[in-house]
Amino acid sequence: MVKFFGGPVAGSSLGLPYAQTVLLTVAGMMTSVVIFSIIGRAFSKWMSRRRREKQKPVFSKKNRRIVQVWQRFGVIGIAFLTPIFLTPILGTVVAALFGAPKKHIFIHMLWSAILWGAAQTLFVYEFRDFASSLF
Template structure:
């Protein structure tokens, strides 16, 4: 497989879930720096896309998949997300996005609760970089731990 295709694969999978980037990047033999950068850029592409085009995407999906049945307003999962938002704000959502949420989930959540675009982007860059580096190092030097916990 050509190197550019490997880069694009790591980048694209990191846009969905950041842990895919370090595992696949290191499996391809990329350096820690290359893997961290590709993982971070993949995550941030999703965050930028959903932060700047989120309302349009939401309106389109509502028109296409409009449901007739009424959903419950407060479920245990929604209550937990509201608790995270009220306690930690955008910084908390950005911190938990790479490890618990996906870039898609974190960006949607931060936008849905009304976070400012500049604040969302700033915190996601910061915590995305930190977690991409940590996850890459963990995958490189402690991969056996990740296998024991069932992450890989």
């Protein structure tokens, strides 16, 4: 649920079939999406208070890039980048903060999870034999 790439790696190390690993990876991301789209704004307020206490800058380089992606591509861009650059939690909270309807968040995060889950699992499964031959 937290780190998307962990699903394919865990599935491979457990010896699960490719399709099952993809489904479990997608299910993990979508669980985060459902939970954090419901509590997204409340979680964001909590994070803001926490950042102020630690004196972290609100407009970091990462935050500026997220805003640029949102302005150019909207929820589709955030969903596309969530599995590879953001965590499912952060991507969902960002989409909720910018006011994307929950239905759009679910739909776009789902296709993104399927696309990246299949691609990353294929990558891990193809190169696990290569990696094991090295060691």
